[in-house]
Amino acid sequence: MVCVRLSAAGRRVCAMGTSTGKAERADRTPQSGRSSAVPPAASPSKPSLSPSRAADFMQCPLLYRFRVIDKLPEKPSAAATRGTVVHAVLERLFDAPAAERTAPRARSMVPGEWERLLKARPELTELFRTEDGAEEPERLEQWLADAERLVEQWFSLEDPTRLEPAERELYVETKLEGGLTLRGYIDRVDVAPSGEVRIVDYKTGKAPAPQYAAGALFQMKFYALVLWRLRGAVPRRLQLVYLGSGDVLTYDPDESDLLAVERKVRALWEAISQAMETGVFLPRRTKLCGWCDHQAHCPEFGGTPPPYPAAIVPAQSGRMGQV
Numbered sequence: 001m002v003c004v005r006l007s008a009a010g011r012r013v014c015a016m017g018t019s020t021g022k023a024e025r026a027d028r029t030p031q032s033g034r035s036s037a038v039p040p041a042a043s044p045s046k047p048s049l050s051p052s053r054a055a056d057f058m059q060c061p062l063l064y065r066f067r068v069i070d071k072l073p074e075k076p077s078a079a080a081t082r083g084t085v086v087h088a089v090l091e092r093l094f095d096a097p098a099a100e101r102t103a104p105r106a107r108s109m110v111p112g113e114w115e116r117l118l119k120a121r122p123e124l125t126e127l128f129r130t131e132d133g134a135e136e137p138e139r140l141e142q143w144l145a146d147a148e149r150l151v152e153q154w155f156s157l158e159d160p161t162r163l164e165p166a167e168r169e170l171y172v173e174t175k176l177e178g179g180l181t182l183r184g185y186i187d188r189v190d191v192a193p194s195g196e197v198r199i200v201d202y203k204t205g206k207a208p209a210p211q212y213a214a215g216a217l218f219q220m221k222f223y224a225l226v227l228w229r230l231r232g233a234v235p236r237r238l239q240l241v242y243l244g245s246g247d248v249l250t251y252d253p254d255e256s257d258l259l260a261v262e263r264k265v266r267a268l269w270e271a272i273s274q275a276m277e278t279g280v281f282l283p284r285r286t287k288l289c290g291w292c293d294h295q296a297h298c299p300e301f302g303g304t305p306p307p308y309p310a311a312i313v314p315a316q317s318g319r320m321g322q323v
Contacts, residue, residue: 048173048181049269051219057272059288062305064272065281066294070306074293078127081117082147083204086243087187088113089151090202091168093160101160107148114144150204150243157241157248166191174229176262180269182226184219189227196236199223203240207247216240217251221261224253234258279308 057064066072089109093101118124128140154160165188173183188200199220208216220238228234240249275281283300295301 046181047179047269047273048183049265049272050182050184051222052184054222054265054268055215055218057268059286060284060292061271061275061281062283062298063292063294065275065305066297069276069309070297072294072297072306076121076124076127078143079204081124081127082143082150084117085110085113085147086150086204087202088117089147090154091187094163094165094168098161098164103152103155106151106155110144110147110151114147153243153246154202154241156246157243163190165189166197172223172226172230174226176229176266178266180266182222182229182265184223184226186223186227192236195233197227197231197233198237198239199227199235200239200241203242204244205242206245207240207242207249213249216249218261220251221253221257222265225258225261225265228255228258281305 053064053068056067067074089106092109092113093106096105128136128143130136167186167189170186170189171183172186173181175181186199187202190198190200192198201220201223203216217238217240220240224235224238234253234255236252238251238253242249283298285300289295289298289300292298295303297303297305299305
């Protein structure tokens with residue numbers, strides 16, 4: 001991977017050449033202006049996998065169980081909620097004519113998007129209260145200002161007046177041979193006059209160090225695989241826009257890349273299926289455990305997981321029950 005600083009504004013483009021041999025956000029509440037249909041409710045009897053849940057299992061199988069099977073509640077985080085607001089601004093800004101897609105306009109949209117999200121999820125007010133329930137307006141003011149700075153940073157990385165996305169917040173899904181459904185949301189899809197496709201994802205955090213870039217790109221390759229299976233053409237470019245550090249990470253995949261991702265996803269689902277059948281989801285202790293809401297249920301921290309749901313145990317036919 002080669003990283004080149006391109007401007008005094010601090011923009012850095014990290015380009016990874018084609019190989020020959022990715023909730024940052026509080027939720028995915030449907031946004032107005034979305035160009036795709038809202039996905040149907042997940043059917044428990046149909047196996048499916050998204051990049052975020054795949055990442056959970058790779059990070060810690062027990063975390064996957066807590067989120068997917070036990071559905072343990074998690075406290076909202078200020079960072080993830082800020083990501084949701086920033087993404088909503090960057091999506092809705094394209095509803096305006098090109099000449100009006102300015103940084104001041106985008107910044108002015110932040111409070112409104114926060115209010116919109118708060119109306120849908122009133123429990124988020126707890127993010128800006130003390131333990132005894134007192135409001136902390138200074139914290140909220142600082143949080144909104146941080147969101148506005150992230151939005152403004154985007155204008156040093158891309159020029160929305162020159163972009164006309166083909167899709168925004170695009171829900172995609174495809175079924176692989178064998179029945180596994182791959183699904184997810186793509187922040188933005190650009191299509192060039194030549195028909196070449198670019199998949200873009202916004203990140204409100206900082207770009208990873210080069211040695212950790214593969215993990216970030218897994219999500220993008222996952223999306224590229226789904227689009228390839230849906231449309232029959234490999235996307236020309238995958239682009240991660242890191243607003244927290246002012247970096248742009250790009251990768252140009254080829255068929256061998258995406259076939260490798262498909263093999264990885266299939267192997268991952270086999271491991272998940274085996275864990276579901278046996279009920280054994282082993283914890284994996286890492287530095288990320290400090291951010292986990294489920295330490296009270298984790299054996300690594302002296303906790304005990306909830307009883308494994310009987311409905312998950314495979315029937316005599318060998319088919320998994322409902323998840």
